[in-house]
Each structure stands twice: as structure tokens, then as C-alpha cells.
Amino acid sequence: MDAFSKIATALAERAGSAADAITPDTKFQELSLDSLDVAELIMDLEDTFSVTIDMSTLDGTVGSLVRQVEEAGK
């Protein structure tokens, strides 16, 4: 499973929505996730991918988070 699919699955689980409805342009807010939900999700992803994610570079979309995880994992 690639990073996007893993992140979409984790997001869907947390938001209680369908993973296939999530695209890189989906905003966390559209998934009814507040700032602390996102912070907690990022902590989970850091554990899963063994990376450190800089939250200041995120623009509120799923795509920006996927890019961060991929960059940090290089």
C-alpha cells in the first residue's frame, strides 16, 4: 500500500468516512477533523512511517500531508 492509501485509510478510520472518497485535495476540515484530531493522526503516522512531520508546512489538505510523509521518509 502506498503512502497516500495508508494515510487515506487512517483518515477515513478516524473521520468515520469512506477512504475512496478522500483525494489529495480533500481538506481535513471537510472530514470534520479538528486541529487536535490532525495532530493525533500525525503522531500515529510518525509511528507508522518512522518519520518526523513538520506541521508548519501543511496547508490543510491530505495531499500536503502525503508529500510531507514521502519527503521525510527519503
Add this chain to the structure above:
Amino acid sequence: MRILGIGRALPAQAVSNAQLEQLLDTSDEWIRTRTGIRERRIMREETVTGLALGAAREALADAGLHGRDLDMIIATTALGDDLFPSIACLVQQELEADCPCVDLHAACTGFIYALDTADAYIKSGKARNVLIISAEGLSRVSDWTDRGTCVLFGDGAGAAVVGLGEGLLSIRLAAQTGRALLYSAAPAQSCPFTPQNGDGAWGIRMQGQEVFRFAVSSSARDLQAAADMAGLSIADADWVLLHQANMRILQSVRQRLGIDAARMPTNIHRLGNTSSASVPMLLYDLYHSGLLQPGHILALSAFGAGMTSGACLIRWDKPAPLNLRAPAETLFFA
């Protein structure tokens, strides 16, 4: 070291989320879902020193000791009524104590740092009985135009008298520089040789998401480390008491460490975030609920500005007080 007595003092005025809705563009629902807070106590006529004194007197009475029996007073606070003298010095005379007095500043982790300091003095033979007072008046530091932070904080004081004994099983402290995450600048000053001293205004500034991550990760790490040092696991703790910063932090730590909700009491719904006072005040509520029994293992964890954090394990040996002042139904569980 063991805990000989506990005390608490709160301002009389409770301020509900509904009252804050009248002052700020916020809502009860927003505050409750993001923090778990329903109301907090705010000082009117009370002072931080007065709260400290009230908590100290109750702790001494609970320990069956007099101020003259104290070998040291350590107070922790973000800001007392004055920049100096220290709160510890201000309460000394009222308590009729004759001993060294000092304020210790480790932000919200102050009580755990003070426990460690007291333990070191007791172990070294320099002190037998140490009074720790964590007294906070963050309502006077908050920026009441900032809806993101002022809704979080409340005022109050918790105190513990500690003495010789084997109750403290382990303790772990940590710190790392991180001003940008959470700070309150000193107010502007008038020195003619310095154009701009400090950031100019009171107010607690916080990067909420980053502080959340720090709090959850440091608390989980410290609790695990403290359990390892004691040769126990977190599952051995009958009660896990976290700094009452935010219900979401409590829940996240609880899930990460696999702690049963019934073992993680909280009073954040009634008192909000009271910085270093929150751990001793929650311990007071648990003690006065009658749920805390001799032989129980307590795990305490706090985290805050600095960034500082710390956790410890304590074997409790005091029977529940005869006069329970905090009925069990007033505690919630994370």
C-alpha cells in the same frame, strides 16, 4: 519520601462556558469538544498567596503537623501576586514556620519537580518534613481577548506535606528548550536604556497542535520510564493522574498506553487547566472521593512550558479521610 497530607484551595467564583460566550466569540460546544472543560474557578477577591495558604493549612492539618515542624517550603507557580518575594516566603510567617523557603518554576510540571527536590532534601538528611504548594492564578496572566487560550485556564492551589518514608517508587524529569510552543512574555518595561524589553503584553501564547503532540508523547514516555524505573508496568498503577491540560490529551495518552478509562480520573470539567496546581488538586479529589486506598499505586504525570515534563510512581499508604470533601460522583474519567 512519602506523602503525609494533602490540601486544596479554590476561588469561590465558578465561571461557566456560557458566561464566556457572553464575553468572547466562542461556544460551550467548541470548548467542551476540544478541551472537556465546562467551568473553571476564577479569583475575584482571592489572591494566589491566599489560595496557597489555604491549601497549605489543610495539608498540614491532614498530616497532623504544625508549621513549626517544617524544614522547608517549596512553592511552584507561574506567577505569584508579586514578582518577589516568593509565595513560599509569604506563607511562612502565617504558618509559623521557621525554615528555608523557595519558589520553583517548572511551569505546569512544577509539582513533580518539587516532589523530586523534596525527595532529594529528605534523602540527603537535610530535611524531614517539606511542604510543597502549587498555587496558580493563570486568569491574571491570560489574554482575555484571545478566545483560543483564555477559556482553558483556571485558578487554584494544591499542597502536599511530604516526609520520611518509602512511598516514592520512581521519578523521571525532563526538559527541552521550546519557548515558541508555549510562553507568556514579561510585560513591557520602562528602562530608558532599552528600547523594547519583553514582548509588551501579558498573555499566554501557544501553538496548540505542537503542544498537544509534546504533551502526549512526553507523558506517555515519562510514565513508561517511571514504571520501568520502579520495576512495574503502567498496568500495575491503580490510578494514573495526568496534568489536567486538556481532556483530549488525557484520552490520547490513555489510548497509547492502554490504560482503562476507570483508572484515569479527571476534574478538568470543573476546574480547567490550573497549571502546576492541577496534579495535587486532582490527587486531593481522588483522596477525598474515598476511592484511593492504602497500597494503591499512583502514577503522576505533568508537562508544560519550557518545555518541561515529569512523571513518578507513588505507593499510597494513607487511609481515606473520615470527612470526604469530594464525592466520587464529582470525578469524571478520561
